[in-house]
Amino acid sequence: MSCKIHPETVERQMERNWPEGIKKTKQRLEIYHILADAIKPLTATEIFEELKNEDGSPRYAFSTVYRCLQTFENAGILTKSTAVTSENAMYELRLAQHRHYAICLKCKERFPLRTCFLGDLKNMLPANMDEFQITGHQLEIYGYCPKCNQK
Amino acid sequence: MSCKIHPETVERQMERNWPEGIKKTKQRLEIYHILADAIKPLTATEIFEELKNEDGSPRYAFSTVYRCLQTFENAGILTKSTAVTSENAMYELRLAQHRHYAICLKCKERFPLRTCFLGDLKNMLPANMDEFQITGHQLEIYGYCPKCNQK
DNA sequence: TTGGTTGCAAAATGTTTGCATGACC
DNA sequence: GGTCATGCAAACATTTTGCAACCAA
Numbered sequence: 001m002s003c004k005i006h007p008e009t010v011e012r013q014m015e016r017n018w019p020e021g022i023k024k025t026k027q028r029l030e031i032y033h034i035l036a037d038a039i040k041p042l043t044a045t046e047i048f049e050e051l052k053n054e055d056g057s058p059r060y061a062f063s064t065v066y067r068c069l070q071t072f073e074n075a076g077i078l079t080k081s082t083a084v085t086s087e088n089a090m091y092e093l094r095l096a097q098h099r100h101y102a103i104c105l106k107c108k109e110r111f112p113l114r115t116c117f118l119g120d121l122k123n124m125l126p127a128n129m130d131e132f133q134i135t136g137h138q139l140e141i142y143g144y145c146p147k148c149n150q151k
Numbered sequence: 152m153s154c155k156i157h158p159e160t161v162e163r164q165m166e167r168n169w170p171e172g173i174k175k176t177k178q179r180l181e182i183y184h185i186l187a188d189a190i191k192p193l194t195a196t197e198i199f200e201e202l203k204n205e206d207g208s209p210r211y212a213f214s215t216v217y218r219c220l221q222t223f224e225n226a227g228i229l230t231k232s233t234a235v236t237s238e239n240a241m242y243e244l245r246l247a248q249h250r251h252y253a254i255c256l257k258c259k260e261r262f263p264l265r266t267c268f269l270g271d272l273k274n275m276l277p278a279n280m281d282e283f284q285i286t287g288h289q290l291e292i293y294g295y296c297p298k299c300n301q302k
Numbered sequence: 303t304t305g306g307t308t309g310c311a312a313a314a315t316g317t318t319t320g321c322a323t324g325a326c327c
Numbered sequence: 328g329g330t331c332a333t334g335c336a337a338a339c340a341t342t343t344t345g346c347a348a349c350c351a352a
Contacts, residue, residue: 082233082238100275104282113277114275129253129296132253133294134294135293136293139289145283146279146285
């Protein structure tokens with residue numbers, strides 16, 4: 001269970017963000033909250049774990065998690081991506097600003113980078129590709145974090 | 152089977168590149184060639200397909216492909232990565248220069264970008280992360296290529 | 303010869319799907 | 328009440344592993 005500093009803000013954000021025609025079931029609401037509280041993209045498994053009871057018994061089906069994430073993605077409020085350093089898909093709410101991360105290859109911790117400096121993506125396109133319509137980009141830095149580096 | 156423009160160059164490159172203590176089996180040599188000829192990162196399945204006979208029957212085991220790729224990666228001559236736009240791992244020889252790609256979300260084609268402009272990665276690290284030891288990075292641009300964009 | 307490599311099959315993921323039951327609007 | 332979402336189990340795809348047979352050095 002994560003520590004919510006401004007629970008009411010999450011509620012309002014959700015109110016604004018919630019897609020048309022998507023039913024608010026308790027499963028979806030809980031998953032939204034977990035994503036909203038997260039400071040980094042989560043895997044489906046991490047979300048599933050977060051949803052468990054104290055005794056470790058699952059409260060919802062795994063397929064529900066996947067289907068919910070898929071629904072959010074189709075509705076455009078969620079971004080699915082796969083990191084270089086992990087096999088599994090990761091999910092992150094698509095809020096106003098997007099983030100990039102520095103990822104430690106040892107402890108797998110993800111550190112959000114400062115602002116995205118990639119203003120001039122167009123220039124990086126290959127020749128004869130001026131017509132390429134850019135809809136997104138992804139950047140990852142990897143290496144070893146200060147903690148793991150010392151050992 | 153892909154068209155080799157300078158077959159002898161690949162041979163020499165392989166000679167230089169081949170890691171110490173790794174036996175040159177025909178499976179590994181063939182897989183190396185496929186990777187060397189590729190103009191984009193390949194999935195294990197793509198490599199496996201490339202290795203098939205004309206009649207579509209597999210010449211080698213799938214596990215051999217995976218084990219070979221793993222061997223190359225451990226030896227440091229291969230980079231394994233997962234693209235935002237695909238679930239599966241992709242493999243690319245780690246040659247002198249590395250590449251980034253613009254990826255079409257529709258046809259999945261990968262267009263190599265011009266040079267990597269990311270000289271100043273250090274500046275993008277979060278506060279208190281000066282000690283983060285950067286060993287690599289990845290950048291992807293995605294959107295729609297000219298061909299798919301027109302439709 | 304001998305230890306590393308392969309092939310096969312089976313296991314271990316991670317993810318998706320079909321169908322009956324159940325819950326939101 | 329009707330439609331859409333859920334749970335369960337089973338299917339699926341990708342990747343990994345155990346073990347006997349095999350081959351490069």
